[in-house]
Amino acid sequence: MSIISHHTCKVLSQPFVGRSANTSWRRFIKYSAFLWLTPAVFVAVCVNLDKTEVFLVDYGMNCWLGTVNAKLYLFLLPLAVLLLYNIYKFIQTAVSLSRHAKDREILQRKEGKQNLLICTKLATLVGFPWLFAFIGMLFPDVEAFDYLFVVFACLQGLYVGLAFLFNKKTLKLFKDRWNIGSRVNTPSHAGTKESFEL
Numbered sequence: 358m359s360i361i362s363h364h365t366c367k368v369l370s371q372p373f374v375g376r377s378a379n380t381s382w383r384r385f386i387k388y389s390a391f392l393w394l395t396p397a398v399f400v401a402v403c404v405n406l407d408k409t410e411v412f413l414v415d416y417g418m419n420c421w422l423g424t425v426n427a428k429l430y431l432f433l434l435p436l437a438v439l440l441l442y443n444i445y446k447f448i449q450t451a452v453s454l455s456r457h458a459k460d461r462e463i464l465q466r467k468e469g470k471q472n473l474l475i476c477t478k479l480a481t482l483v484g485f486p487w488l489f490a491f492i493g494m495l496f497p498d499v500e501a502f503d504y505l506f507v508v509f510a511c512l513q514g515l516y517v518g519l520a521f522l523f524n525k526k527t528l529k530l531f532k533d534r535w536n537i538g539s540r541v542n543t544p545s546h547a548g549t550k551e552s553f554e555l
Contacts, residue, residue, distance in 0.1 A: 358484035362446035370453040443483045
């Protein structure tokens with residue numbers, strides 16, 4: 358989620374005019390290395406601390422982390438840092454969108470609504486549901502936060518689908534792909550000149 362926040366901010370902070378899609382393999386490898394190696398190193402350090410009993414983690418107790426200190430320092434603290442980073446990048450992205458409104462001549466009429474829609478869609482990607490997990494850890498007696506986290510985190514794929522896939526452009530692509538609403542396949546036009554022109 359932090360990679361998405363960082364990359365989104367980097368892309369949307371550039372002026373819209375002349376922006377081109379970056380398909381750099383170097384960037385992909387850099388992001389992938391960070392994405393896989395950082396958690397691997399973090400978990401390896403935690404396992405070593407636990408095995409040597411320098412810092413007790415008690416993996417597997419109570420589903421995951423067994424001690425209060427482990428939950429505090431190995432879950433809440435890293436989560437807080439990542440959430441703060443994501444929120445910071447989210448705000449930077451929102452500010453960049455408003456600054457580049459002049460470059461988006463097509464969207465100028467619906468500028469405010471468009472920016473709000475983009476920010477809402479980004480919020481589904483940058484990990485805001487994890488705020489419920491963070492608050493739930495701070496207030497363990499309030500089960501509502503646990504349920505909210507489970508609902509929002511488990512249905513995140515649905516929110517991403519609704520935000521990015523179910524729109525007019527995608528619907529049109531599906532219609533064009535399956536010839537829905539087209540008269541090309543109707544028997545009355547089969548074999549006529551008009552059917553080939555469609």
